[in-house]
Amino acid sequence: MGQPARLHVVSATADPVDVVVGAGSGMGAAVARAIAGDRTLLVADRHLLAAHATATSVGDNARAVQCDITDVDAVAELATQVPRLGRLVITAGLSPTMGEGQAIYEVNLVGMARLLDALDGALADGTAAVCFASIAGHMPPLPEAIAAIVDDPLAPDLPGRLASVGIDPSDPGAAYGLSKHGVLRLVRRLGVPWGRRGARILSISPGIIDTPMGRQELAHQDQMQPMIDASALGRMGTDDEVAAVAAFLTSPAASFMTGCDVLVDGGFVSSQPQ
Numbered sequence: 001m002g003q004p005a006r007l008h009v010v011s012a013t014a015d016p017v018d019v020v021v022g023a024g025s026g027m028g029a030a031v032a033r034a035i036a037g038d039r040t041l042l043v044a045d046r047h048l049l050a051a052h053a054t055a056t057s058v059g060d061n062a063r064a065v066q067c068d069i070t071d072v073d074a075v076a077e078l079a080t081q082v083p084r085l086g087r088l089v090i091t092a093g094l095s096p097t098m099g100e101g102q103a104i105y106e107v108n109l110v111g112m113a114r115l116l117d118a119l120d121g122a123l124a125d126g127t128a129a130v131c132f133a134s135i136a137g138h139m140p141p142l143p144e145a146i147a148a149i150v151d152d153p154l155a156p157d158l159p160g161r162l163a164s165v166g167i168d169p170s171d172p173g174a175a176y177g178l179s180k181h182g183v184l185r186l187v188r189r190l191g192v193p194w195g196r197r198g199a200r201i202l203s204i205s206p207g208i209i210d211t212p213m214g215r216q217e218l219a220h221q222d223q224m225q226p227m228i229d230a231s232a233l234g235r236m237g238t239d240d241e242v243a244a245v246a247a248f249l250t251s252p253a254a255s256f257m258t259g260c261d262v263l264v265d266g267g268f269v270s271s272q273p274q
């Protein structure tokens with residue numbers, strides 16, 4: 001078979017810049033450690049001090065950047081520092097015990113979509129992105145009316161539109177699951193347009209991972225330990241175990257993978273009824 005036709009050729013000639021957003025803690029920090037190398041690596045987080053700590057620990061080519069992905073101007077400013085996108089990993093997110101539903105939608109889905117939109121002009125042949133979703137996005141399937149709403153994350157007032165189909169927008173558990181469904185669907189939709197430009201995009205759905213977020217959920221939600229016990233491997237994952245997969249997916253070794261999700265969940269989803 002010949003090479004697939006490209007609709008257009010991206011002419012970016014600048015050196016690729018790698019970016020991890022949410023890199024001040026947990027899996028984002030582990031991803032930064034895993035992919036740091038010869039290229040410029042922007043280590044971004046809403047907390048600048050945390051981003052600095054990660055950047056300092058990963059080496060000379062890493063630069064800390066303050067970026068809250070709910071802030072349109074901060075996202076635009078981050079994009080100006082990326083003339084050509086190499087690897088992009090977005091781990092920034094809020095879990096159900098970290099805020100009200102509206103804030104969770106705004107970070108996990110709207111912010112994610114906004115960041116991808118802002119970086120669109122920097123996509124080039126070889127760009128590879130991983131967006132962090134969750135096992136929460138795998139269950140249960142979305143009714144059509146709700147799917148249509150989460151499929152339009154940048155239209156105004158996502159929580160208000162969900163309220164119009166009977167979802168309580170302030171409910172953190174619903175917001176977490178729906179926002180992560182939205183990430184899975186967003187990545188799947190972007191697979192083809194990115195692929196036409198020689199770029200790849202995937203999602204990772206972690207299971208329960210031993211990070212500050214994972215430990216907080218375990219401490220405050222009774223259903224977490226039974227979920228760990230039910231999973232095939234019967235334990236939490238580590239940030240490095242997930243980061244290794246993100247590093248692989250954004251490397252040339254994964255050059256035929258795009259537009260899909262990769263479960264890194266210790267077999268939790270496989271433990272559930274089919």
Ligand SMILES: NC(=O)c1ccc[n+]([C@@H]2O[C@H](COP(=O)([O-])OP(=O)(O)OC[C@H]3O[C@@H](n4cnc5c(N)ncnc54)[C@H](O)[C@@H]3O)[C@@H](O)[C@H]2O)c1
Pocket residue numbers: 021022023024025026027028044045046047050067068069070091092093094095107111132133134135205206207208209210211212213214215
């Ligand atoms: N830990 C788990 O068990 C688990 C399970 C499934 C999915 N996930 C997902 O994996 C991702 C990473 O989780 P983690 O466990 O490493 O979390 P974490 O809380 O340890 O780290 C998340 C980082 O994102 C940053 N962040 C939050 N909101 C931001 C914003 N608006 N702009 C920029 N940065 C922001 C935080 O400051 C923090 O440094 C999240 O998207 C989470 O939903 C985690």
